[in-house]
Amino acid sequence: MFSDRMPKALRFVLITLALAGTYLLLQHFWLGVAELGSRWQTRLDWSSTAKDAAEVAARSREAEARLPAERRSGAFRLGWQLGYVAELLGSQALSDVTLRQQGDARLAPLVAEAGVLAESMGVGPATWPAVTTADEFARLQTRFEDDESGLGQRIESTLSLRHRHLYLAGVHAGINQAVVMASGGSLFNGSSAALFVRHATLAGVPPATWMDLTHAPEGSTPALRVARFQAALMRFDAVLAASPVEGH
DSSP states (O other): OGGGGHHHHHHHHHHHHHHGGGOOHHHHHHHHHTTOOSBOOOOOOHHHHHHHHHHHHHHHHHHHTTSOTHHHHHHHHHHHHHHHHHHHHHHTTTSOHHHHHHHHHHHHHHHHHHHHHHHHTTOOOOOOOOOOSHHHHHTHHHHHHTTTTSHHHHHHHHTOHHHHHHHHHHHHHHHHHHHHHHHTTSOOOHHHHHHHHHHHHHTTOOHHHHGGGSBOOOOSSHHHHHHHHHHHHHHHHHHHHHSOOTTO
16 A cells, blocks of 8 residues: 555655755756746647557556556656656766765665665666766756666566556656756756656556646745645555556
């Protein structure tokens, strides 16, 4: 049950709150150049995506019949954790050694938790695209989509194609959580939002479940905006754990 996983989720919140202050202006620059505002209008060919989602469901059905339901939320959570880690560490890649070491130390518990989760699902190790240059950071989403680490393919081979899409939906939700946490909800990564919508749709998750994760959270204060985005993430995770996805 979702309540059984609350301690881990709360630890994740505490870690992300501690890291928000270390986020660099580099990410703010990229978001400003891209003119990504507080609400992103995703552009999707919904009929085509719905057809593709049916194909994903058909290709995943046999594998999913032997898997426990909690693997769905596990795949999403793994992506969520790694997307968040990659975004924050990437934003610090051009900083001095001391700042990078501080970021590594603060993220270590979350990295360890992701590693345990990946191993428990048989898809380890939990790896993400490393960032050493501004160009590598700017292409972070593309590098996840291209499966540079090979983790996406391991998830598809060990679990199912649907689980791979849930993992990638988690990656892009995690990237945006880093942006929201660091900016107090004043910035939002529209590219990751669009990719999140694509993967959530292909995984057969109903739109009502994830609409609050597709735009910058509303609220009169930074704390309220951050809390609302975090709550939307936890609702999405809870739905995956509790309910069958479409086409299953």
